[in-house]
Amino acid sequence: MITKKLPQTMTAVLLTGHGGYEKLVYTETVPVPVPDAGEVLIRVAAAGVNNTDINTRIAWYSKRVKAETNQGGSEGFADADDGDGSWSGVPMNFPRIQGADVCGYIVAVGDGVSGSRIGERVVVRNMLRTYVDYRPFECWTIGSECDGGFAQYTKAPSRESYAIDCDWSDEELASVPCAYSTAEGLLHRASVGAETVLVTGASGGVGSAAVQLAKVRGARVIAVASAAKMAAVNELGADLVIDRANNLVDELGAHSVDVVVDLVAGPQWGQLLELLRRGGRYAVAGAIAGPIVEFDVRTLYLNDLSFFGCTFQDDAVFENVISYIECGQVRPFVSKIYPLKEIVAAQTDFIAKKYPGKLVLIPPST
Numbered sequence: 001m002i003t004k005k006l007p008q009t010m011t012a013v014l015l016t017g018h019g020g021y022e023k024l025v026y027t028e029t030v031p032v033p034v035p036d037a038g039e040v041l042i043r044v045a046a047a048g049v050n051n052t053d054i055n056t057r058i059a060w061y062s063k064r065v066k067a068e069t070n071q072g073g074s075e076g077f078a079d080a081d082d083g084d085g086s087w088s089g090v091p092m093n094f095p096r097i098q099g100a101d102v103c104g105y106i107v108a109v110g111d112g113v114s115g116s117r118i119g120e121r122v123v124v125r126n127m128l129r130t131y132v133d134y135r136p137f138e139c140w141t142i143g144s145e146c147d148g149g150f151a152q153y154t155k156a157p158s159r160e161s162y163a164i165d166c167d168w169s170d171e172e173l174a175s176v177p178c179a180y181s182t183a184e185g186l187l188h189r190a191s192v193g194a195e196t197v198l199v200t201g202a203s204g205g206v207g208s209a210a211v212q213l214a215k216v217r218g219a220r221v222i223a224v225a226s227a228a229k230m231a232a233v234n235e236l237g238a239d240l241v242i243d244r245a246n247n248l249v250d251e252l253g254a255h256s257v258d259v260v261v262d263l264v265a266g267p268q269w270g271q272l273l274e275l276l277r278r279g280g281r282y283a284v285a286g287a288i289a290g291p292i293v294e295f296d297v298r299t300l301y302l303n304d305l306s307f308f309g310c311t312f313q314d315d316a317v318f319e320n321v322i323s324y325i326e327c328g329q330v331r332p333f334v335s336k337i338y339p340l341k342e343i344v345a346a347q348t349d350f351i352a353k354k355y356p357g358k359l360v361l362i363p364p365s366t
Contacts, residue, residue: 006032006041006107011364012151013343014095018059018085019076021344030097033147033155035110040117040158042124043366046174046337047149048101049350049359050205051286052087056098056144059085068266068290073351086144087311099149099361100126100142102156103174113158120163121170124149125318126177127311130157137312149174150340152363162318166325172332173325175358179205180321180330182285183213185313186261188320190283190306194218196256198248198275201263201288202238203229203356205333210261211236212330222257224248224264225356232356236333249274255303259283269293276305283308333357340364 012030017023035041051069055061058072059080065072072080086092102124106117124142131146132138142148142156164173183206187197197214201207202223214221215237223238230241242251248271257275260282266289276282282305299305324330335355338346340363350359 006153007366008032010152010366011340012097013340015057015098016095018057018080018082018092020058020074021347023057023076024343025095026341026343030151032153035108035113035155037111038113038130038158039110039155040106040113040122040161041108041153041155042102042104042122042161043107044102044104044149044152044154044363045121045170046103047099047361047363048174048176048178048205049346049361050100050178051288052100052141052178053098053143054347054351056086056092061085061087061089066290066292069288070351073347087141088145092144096144097147097151097154098143099151099154100144100178101174102142102149102154102177103170104149104154106161107153109158117158117163121173122161122163123173123177123322124156125160125162126181127313127318128157128160129315130160134315139312150343150361150363152366162322164322164325168325168332171334171337171360171362174360175205175332175334176321176325177318179358180209180213181313181318182206182310183209183261184321185317186210186283186285186308186310187213187217188314188317189308189310190259190261190281192217192219192259195258196220196222197259197261198222198224198252198257198272199238199261200224200244200272201286202233202241204263204353205358206263206286208233208236208333208357209330211238213324214261216324216329222252226353229356244268247271262286264289265293266290270296273299273305276303279304281306281308283310285310334360336360337362
């Protein structure tokens with residue numbers, strides 16, 4: 001069902017293969033998608049920039065890549081294997097419209113979806129479950145396994161396109177799906193409550209979300225960030241902010257933290273385990289400082305630590321995020337907005353960690 005005539009073609013950014021910025025092609029001749037049964041067509045109002053966009057473009061997920069994201073952010077990695085360059089470990093289908101964060105307005109619906117949904121402002125769950133029949137530990141990322149938000153229009157399952165009641169701008173809502181659900185997924189898996197939590201990479205999209213969401217759960221939050229961004233992280237509600245250049249064990253003392261929420265890994269990783277109390281929990285969903293770390297297994301078993309690798313999200317995770325927004329328990333953290341045609345500038349700034357919080361792209365109006 002469609003309430004008004006839609007264009008046949010649209011503006012989008014096509015990822016044409018793994019590699020550098022030259023693989024991002026801005027074009028105005030992409031066919032507008034047609035919603036299948038159970039799907040909705042969304043006019044994209046805004047789409048956030050995320051690590052997964054860049055990691056996918058440069059094939060950082062390939063096991064051949066040992067370096068941090070920034071080393072290949074502009075040119076890609078010559079030694080990456082395209083066969084396992086996506087987060088799911090299987091070859092990508094190109095061209096692909098990336099963009100895991102979608103905020104927009106429903107303009108058409110497929111069979112089986114009520115026409116009353118047309119006009120709703122929605123955000124789309126970034127880890128889609130419909131296309132894998134809701135099987136445990138399986139999901140599709142919108143913008144990876146199917147086309148996403150770096151376009152004027154995209155389609156998504158109706159049941160995973162959430163109408164939201166809040167006074168946030170479209171750009172603010174576009175900062176939510178990937179970052180906040182990843183952060184909530186980390187906290188959910190580690191069963192965080194009223195205890196002491198340390199968050200690495202706290203000035204980024206996921207890290208800043210984790211600071212806020214841990215506070216919602218009643219935690220005392222210690223945040224790690226660069227000196228230049230410590231003040232911004234403090235404003236999010238962190239109880240203590242530490243310069244990432246410092247030795248964390250010297251700053252806090254060994255066995256002083258209940259939970260570590262890590263997005264960084266890299267050379268400082270060993271210190272994170274030293275910080276954990278006996279019986280502590282470590283949850284990870286990123287390795288922006290490098291995926292290869294030195295690990296003394298004795299630290300794990302002699303201290304009865306629990307490790308949680310967090311990609312898949314239980315169904316409750318995204319619903320929790322929506323409820324936090326509608327109840328006013330979190331607030332957006334958008335630093336800069338770019339037109340879609342400036343995607344290279346946005347990704348360049350993102351890789352350089354030039355701004356705290358989220359960067360958001362706006363497609364041309366239709």
